[in-house]
Amino acid sequence: MSTADVSVRSETMEIVEGMTDDDAVARRFQAGDDSALEEAYQRWSALVYTSAVRAVGSEADAADITQAVFVSAWQSRAGFDAQKGSLPGWLMTLTRRRIADHWRDRSRHVRRVEAVAQVEPEEPQEMAADAVIDRVVLADELERLGDPQRRIVELAFFQDLTHTQIASLLNLPVGTVKSHIRRSLERLRRRLEVDGGAL
């Protein structure tokens, strides 16, 4: 291999390392490339919609929330900084806000209709919404885990097998299973930090 080949390859590697597909979509989105809006929608609308369905309990309201989230994300994209945060993280922030607005509007409506001071129902609903979003985000990230991590994590989380039982079931070294578990937990933790409700 010639020297020129080596330098070309290392440049390519740098680009690939520094930037995931998601980052590239986020940058184009921020720059106002309208094909990036469609791509962002394809990637993250299910996350937004499912969180909304689970939090507000109505598919029609969740569809409205999803529409409002993507429209406001696009229209206020000047306020999004791809250097500072992830695009799905920002979309989830907007989703949480729309869910909170939904409950606020509803509680206002209830107050107006009944014309009676009500006990504020907002707090528990918003806290419940955060837990719901955490679950949806985790369900999404669990599905994105490749094998064998996914299989290992399923056995550990949902079948309550110990790491040694998993190692013998999957015929993998005990150390390998443990480090897959550690890496998966760290990945889930980071995803929750970015997109989860408990900020």
Next chain:
Amino acid sequence: MHCDDDDLAVIALGEPASPEVESHLQQCARCRSNLDQWSAVVASARTVSADDHLIAPPPSVWDAIRDEVAPAATVTSLDEARRSRRPVGWLLGAAAGIGIVLGSVATFGVVTSSTEPAPAIMAQGGLDPLDGATVTGTAALEDADGEVHLHVTVPGLPAVEDGYYEVWMATADASTMVAVGTLGPDGDSILTLPAGMDVADFPLVDVSVEHFDGDPGHSAQSVVRGLLEA
């Protein structure tokens, strides 16, 4: 010497810790924090049920988004438009951007503008107090020689600590809001609306308290709101 993180990970799953690890955890904040965070992830993940699996929204949602952003996407984003304030762009685009409902009034305004320099009022309305506010105001949509202006007046607004007042135009149900500019300390602003904005879709004018928090969305703290009527 810290614990092996692989050991901590399986402890987070509920497996027993060895006496050495147990005693290290008593004194080491770093390892305890890792374990706590992973344990929280495990606890949360174990509540995931089949209902939490992702479902795609109905196709109508994307169609609605595309329809809603189409004008802004082909011209400039409203935020960019607001910042750049290029008058040439507005002049060219404003006539096309005026809504169906207001179209005839606008045409009239353009035709008569050579002899009638005062802006033609296309629509106007009162702004009523919200959320315990006591002030009221007015908003008027004006055709100023081809540019569309929103003239907002809300006298007597108290100063906002670490913040400012933002003016929004919204759909009638307030489900979609577009920031169109800020309201100055004198409570009077004439805001140039972006070319390509279909004002008929945004008949609701809202003024909110915003803070310098980098959050582009509406704070949900509105002070006044009202409908524009032609």
